Amino acid sequence: MTALFVLLLYTATAVLVAGVGYRVWDYARTPAPLKIPTTPAPTTRGGVALRMAREVVLFESLFRSNLWTWAFGWLFHAGLALVLLRHLRYFVEPVPAWLAFVQPFGIWAGVAMAAGLAGLWARRFLVPRVRYISTPSDHLMIVLLLAIALTGLAMTFVAHADIVAVKAFILGLVLFDWQPLPGDPLVAVHLALVAVLMLVFPFSKLLHAPGLFFSPTRNQADDPRERRHLAPWAARLDREP
Amino acid sequence: MAAEIKAPPLRQHAEAPALAPGAMEASKPYVATAKMQEAIGFPGELAEGWERRALDKMGELLGKYRSLKVYLDACVHCGACTDKCHYFLGTGDPLNMPVARQDLMRSVYRRHFTLAGKLFPRLVGARDLTKDVFDQWYTYYNQCSECRRCSVYCPYGIDTAEITMAGKEIMDAAGLGQKYTNEIIGKVHRIGNNLGLPGPALADTLAGLEEDVKEETGADVRFPLDRKGAEVLLVTPSADFFAEPHVDSLIGYAKVFHAAGVSWTLSSHASEAGNFGLFIGSYDQLRTIATRIREAALELGVKRIVVGECGHAWRVAYSMWNTLAGIGAGGDDPYAQALQRQLDGRYTQPMHICEVTHDLIRRGALTLDREANDHRVVTFHDSCNVARASRMGDVPGGQFRIPREIIRAVANRYVEMAPGTTHDATFCCGGGGGLLTDELIDLRVKGALPRMEALRQVADGQGVNFMATICAICKAQFTKVLPYYGFKMGMVGGVHQLVSTAIRLGVPH
Numbered sequence: 129m130t131a132l133f134v135l136l137l138y139t140a141t142a143v144l145v146a147g148v149g150y151r152v153w154d155y156a157r158t159p160a161p162l163k164i165p166t167t168p169a170p171t172t173r174g175g176v177a178l179r180m181a182r183e184v185v186l187f188e189s190l191f192r193s194n195l196w197t198w199a200f201g202w203l204f205h206a207g208l209a210l211v212l213l214r215h216l217r218y219f220v221e222p223v224p225a226w227l228a229f230v231q232p233f234g235i236w237a238g239v240a241m242a243a244g245l246a247g248l249w250a251r252r253f254l255v256p257r258v259r260y261i262s263t264p265s266d267h268l269m270i271v272l273l274l275a276i277a278l279t280g281l282a283m284t285f286v287a288h289a290d291i292v293a294v295k296a297f298i299l300g301l302v303l304f305d306w307q308p309l310p311g312d313p314l315v316a317v318h319l320a321l322v323a324v325l326m327l328v329f330p331f332s333k334l335l336h337a338p339g340l341f342f343s344p345t346r347n348q349a350d351d352p353r354e355r356r357h358l359a360p361w362a363a364r365l366d367r368e369p
Numbered sequence: 370m371a372a373e374i375k376a377p378p379l380r381q382h383a384e385a386p387a388l389a390p391g392a393m394e395a396s397k398p399y400v401a402t403a404k405m406q407e408a409i410g411f412p413g414e415l416a417e418g419w420e421r422r423a424l425d426k427m428g429e430l431l432g433k434y435r436s437l438k439v440y441l442d443a444c445v446h447c448g449a450c451t452d453k454c455h456y457f458l459g460t461g462d463p464l465n466m467p468v469a470r471q472d473l474m475r476s477v478y479r480r481h482f483t484l485a486g487k488l489f490p491r492l493v494g495a496r497d498l499t500k501d502v503f504d505q506w507y508t509y510y511n512q513c514s515e516c517r518r519c520s521v522y523c524p525y526g527i528d529t530a531e532i533t534m535a536g537k538e539i540m541d542a543a544g545l546g547q548k549y550t551n552e553i554i555g556k557v558h559r560i561g562n563n564l565g566l567p568g569p570a571l572a573d574t575l576a577g578l579e580e581d582v583k584e585e586t587g588a589d590v591r592f593p594l595d596r597k598g599a600e601v602l603l604v605t606p607s608a609d610f611f612a613e614p615h616v617d618s619l620i621g622y623a624k625v626f627h628a629a630g631v632s633w634t635l636s637s638h639a640s641e642a643g644n645f646g647l648f649i650g651s652y653d654q655l656r657t658i659a660t661r662i663r664e665a666a667l668e669l670g671v672k673r674i675v676v677g678e679c680g681h682a683w684r685v686a687y688s689m690w691n692t693l694a695g696i697g698a699g700g701d702d703p704y705a706q707a708l709q710r711q712l713d714g715r716y717t718q719p720m721h722i723c724e725v726t727h728d729l730i731r732r733g734a735l736t737l738d739r740e741a742n743d744h745r746v747v748t749f750h751d752s753c754n755v756a757r758a759s760r761m762g763d764v765p766g767g768q769f770r771i772p773r774e775i776i777r778a779v780a781n782r783y784v785e786m787a788p789g790t791t792h793d794a795t796f797c798c799g800g801g802g803g804l805l806t807d808e809l810i811d812l813r814v815k816g817a818l819p820r821m822e823a824l825r826q827v828a829d830g831q832g833v834n835f836m837a838t839i840c841a842i843c844k845a846q847f848t849k850v851l852p853y854y855g856f857k858m859g860m861v862g863g864v865h866q867l868v869s870t871a872i873r874l875g876v877p878h
């Protein structure tokens with residue numbers, strides 16, 4: 129059992145890192161030949177960084193378009209971010225003071241995450257427009273994340289997992305000094321689901337996370353009259369007669 | 370014969386319509402003939418092996434356009450864009466929801482270019498590229514005016530216009546072109562403008578305008594053509610030369626140049642600002658059409674290039690001319706510098722006619738009689754390409770401020786339409802993106818619904834009787850569509866039409 133999980137988690141990590149790495153490299157090397165920022169847009173790189181930060185942290189555009197989706201979506205992502213932060217404690221020893229400080233918030237973040245997901249899922253049934261565009265994979269993705277959140281919460285609130293043993297197992301993975309997987313089935317299920325999430329990440333719509341940073345309508349500065357913007361393949365055309 | 374075309378009822382509250390699957394599946398523009406296609410370098414028809422050609426083109430575009438690649442991957446189906454498209458709001462056809470329109474291509478992308486779609490097509494909604502799918506593309510990519518309203522509201526800025534343009538380019542490469550756009554592109558190459566107005570006819574028209582203005586004002590306002598050594602080259606949509614109400618704006622530009630004492634000229638080689646290469650997503654066409662302007666500027670030796678009232682033309686001029694033809698500043702390569710050295714660096718290049726007029730008004734160089742427009746209660750329709758794909762002036766948002774300030778300087782009575790329907794949230798007129806053709810009139814009438822609702826509100830509430838705009842397509846579209854909603858077609862006109870009414874010539878200032 130331990131060997132299986134060690135293998136699974138290593139594979140998942142490798143796929144996640146290599147897969148997302150490849151996508152990011154692929155996006156970065158593909159040129160944006162024309163200036164297409166959605167205007168009004170910032171005219172400087174600094175302004176663009178600020179616009180991007182507002183999109184990442186506040187979901188600014190979504191806020192303008194749909195308050196319900198924004199509320200659930202933001203709740204879910206903010207929860208997810210805090211939960212991920214909280215999980216850092218399994219990877220480092222000793223646990224720094226700030227990380228110890230976020231722990232109690234992390235628990236409630238898990239609840240927020242599950243609530244946000246539930247709201248987003250409900251929209252897929254209740255709003256006819258959203259129901260129309262939903263594919264089975266959209267539902268499955270929410271189910272997967274919800275299952276991860278609920279198994280996690282269950283270990284916190286219902287059947288306490290032996291987190292000392294869990295930490296030993298994970299630190300073992302990090303240090304290549306493998307320790308036994310705790311026998312708790314909840315831990316096994318939780319970890320397996322996380323591995324699945326990591327495996328599908330580079331092949332699914334979860335690419336929206338790196339994708340946002342490469343979106344030309346959001347990451348371009350509005351300065352086409354001041355600067356000549358040329359993609360390499362387009363520059364070649366100028367040199368041909 | 371099709372059923373009579375009627376405007377949909379105005380909605381009381383701006384809520385999204387109920388889904389009406391298939392409502393617009395019969396709306397298709399005429400297909401380009403083999404001759405039209407071949408004239409601009411595309412295969413004449415969907416011949417044997419078109420699927421391969423289409424997929425090869427798609428692969429090529431995925432390598433050339435980051436927008437396409439990222440947008441096909443990144444959508445999470447959150448649905449935020451679903452109620453933002455005027456064609457969906459006007460028709461209820463779910464395939465006119467921006468995300469559904471993208472999915473027509475995304476499904477094919479998934480199937481042929483991604484692992485998930487190759488292994489589990491049903492799970493991720495992947496489909497093979499079949500003739501039925503391609504027909505669906507033709508139907509619904511010709512129901513997108515590339516207005517980018519959806520991109521404003523998408524959390525990742527996914528721009529359906531980019532997908533539509535790619536779709537049109539792929540269809541063209543496979544041999545399935547749209548008649549209206551592709552015939553016009555042929556004309557611009559053959560004759561110099563979209564309307565196919567040859568040089569001598571243009572000269573006649575301009576001479577006629579000089580007489581008309583002389584009669585009206587007593588002033589010798591000139592409409593020069595191909596005048597070497599003029600300061601300004603004006604590039605304007607060819608509709609300005611004779612269509613109503615467009616021509617009134619052309620007269621406005623001429624009066625402004627006259628009053629300011631700026632020498633200017635039109636060019637018969639580049640007698641068209643419009644660039645339909647944008648609509649069909651073809652970089653090559655965009656570039657060759659834009660290059661005509663460069664050639665005309667070099668040939669005539671002008672110092673400045675100014676663009677008339679045309680939305681997509683201003684998008685291409687503002688955002689793309691520097692890239693496509695080196696018209697702008699900051700180019701450090703010989704190609705760009707050949708022109709950029711000739712142009713006057715004290716002015717932004719290119720400039721919108723509104724920027725020119727606004728500047729002159731600010732400097733007090735024009736004598737304006739606001740009262741002359743007192744019979745009008747004016748509102749302003751932001752054209753999508755100007756609003757969401759360009760700028761005027763030095764600061765973001767100038768594209769909203771500058772035309773409004775001009776209007777306020779030439780008219781006393783100005784009313785804003787409801788928020789959420791103006792500025793970067795503006796609704797397309799319903800005729801952009803290469804859809805301004807008679808066989809699509811049903812779509813055009815329905816697509817105008819959100820704008821017509823906003824106009825109805827200010828017309829009934831504040832007595833608005835004039836909707837100013839700075840786009841040739843908006844003007845043509847509204848002229849045609851307003852009557853379906855019970856408005857007079859003369860209600861739409863250009864900003865420079867208002868300027869033309871108010872400006873006083875020959876009065877010393």
Ligand code: HEM
Nearest residue numbers: 183184187190200201202205248269270334337445447524
């Ligand atoms: C840069 C980081 C990220 C940003 C800016 C971001 C932003 C967004 C936004 C704006 C939405 C649409 C609204 C919504 O449905 O919630 C969304 C959806 C979603 N995000 Fe993220 N996200 C990020 C990272 C992640 C990560 C790391 C995951 C999961 C591991 C994730 C999972 C999801 C899922 C599953 C949805 C779809 C929810 C649904 O089905 O409605 N996101 N994201």
Ligand code: SF4
Nearest residue numbers: 454513514516517519
């Ligand atoms: S670009 Fe405009 S017309 Fe096209 S889908 Fe988006 S909102 Fe609709």
Ligand code: SF4
Nearest residue numbers: 444445447448450523
């Ligand atoms: S708003 Fe953007 S991410 Fe959401 S469904 Fe529309 S295109 Fe997809």
